[in-house]
Amino acid sequence: MKKLLFILLLPLVLLTQSAAVRLDQSEEAGARIKAIYIYNFTKYIEWPAEYKEGNFVIGVYGTSIPLLNELNKMAASKTVGSQKMEIKNITAAAEAAQCHIVYILADNSSQLADVVGKIKGKSTLIVTDKPGMAKLGAGINFSVVENKQKIELNRANIEKYKLKVASTLVEMAVQVK
């Protein structure tokens, strides 16, 4: 009959490559969870009247780029009542006194006592990220329970700074005394 053409199977290899995983995706997701918690704190905790003017300042004591990015994104899209949110990366305990919330990252946990010393007479909520910190002066401490990000809450450590905490938040936290 007629001449047969020679033909080859085309390779499919190039079509099977997938995008590589980015480790910072996990860090971003972890930071997102923390940011959502922090925004909840602003809803369930009430600051004294004199703290309801100007910007609502959240200080981050330590270095975490994903967390700072998340908090800045949150600040750009949300408010606390009528107050704009301002995110500060603080580098000294004294700066905590200018914040509504100071979040001491795990690597800076040793600074907790200093921060406690600097915010006497102020209304600053101390948030930490290391086991045992709620017993050492933090109002709220992030903790992990069965792989899940949870919070421990020490009511006394919140209220001694003239902050009122809603019972809803207390019920959703592991209480520490």
Added chain:
Amino acid sequence: MLNLKRTVCLAMLLVTAALAEAQQSKVSAAYSFFQQDQLDSAKACIDAAVKHPETSANGQAWYLRGFIYKSVYNKLEKGNKLSPSRLEALASFKKSIALDTTQENVQECIKNVKYLATTLYNDAAASLDSIDYKIAIGNFEKFKEYYLLVDPTPANIAQKDIAFSLAMASLYTKIFESDRKGKTEFLKLAKDAYNKILSIDPNNIGANYNMGILYYNQAVNLINQSDYDLDIVALNDIQDNSINLFKESLPFMEKAYELDPKRRETLLGLSGIYFSLNEFEKSNMYKLKLEELEKQK
């Protein structure tokens, strides 16, 4: 009476022979038209011949039909990924192989099946996009059906099945990633494709790794799409769901690691999964392994 019976029988034989000759002449006519490149007439004659009971079981007629339709495909339908003539040609060569008791044309039929099946495969490969992917699937299934005549080795067909399914899964993932909220069905299709590969070859590194990544990305996206307004109860539900997805991801990524412990992406994946499960020691362990690997380079 006996004479009458003999006469009738003879008459019937003569009619049958005449009809058979008529059908054979249709085959001859088809061949003649084919040689003159009058493909429409060749088709009409050969189609009539293979439909007639006298020649429907004639391997030569089907063999010729295969060539006629192959010519139609090559001349008129080469750019048509859904070419009906290509399928007619393949079906004809297959039928010819089945009917060819003398084995006279079998090798030639197989060569032609190989050529046409390969064009199906290549058209399938060329259709791997968000618009034509169903054509790709249809052509690949037809390719498999006919390629078995060329190479009946199950392992070889399985390899082609794996390569195609990997490509399909990758395409489904790409479509899903283009619109995560609107095209969720493609996530399921991607997972189904990887599961199909793993049912054939549980040690396929690509399928294990990509399946792990699918679950991992699903978990990460679930969290990253959450609004800051989410209350803590709803956040807990999101965390539960994402943890389940990270846990689904883990065995696939661990299997990929077991199969190739020095693959950078897998170490990153495991570190990321354990980080998301808040198991930081394990996350750091894989991070360190990755750093050691990078130092060796």
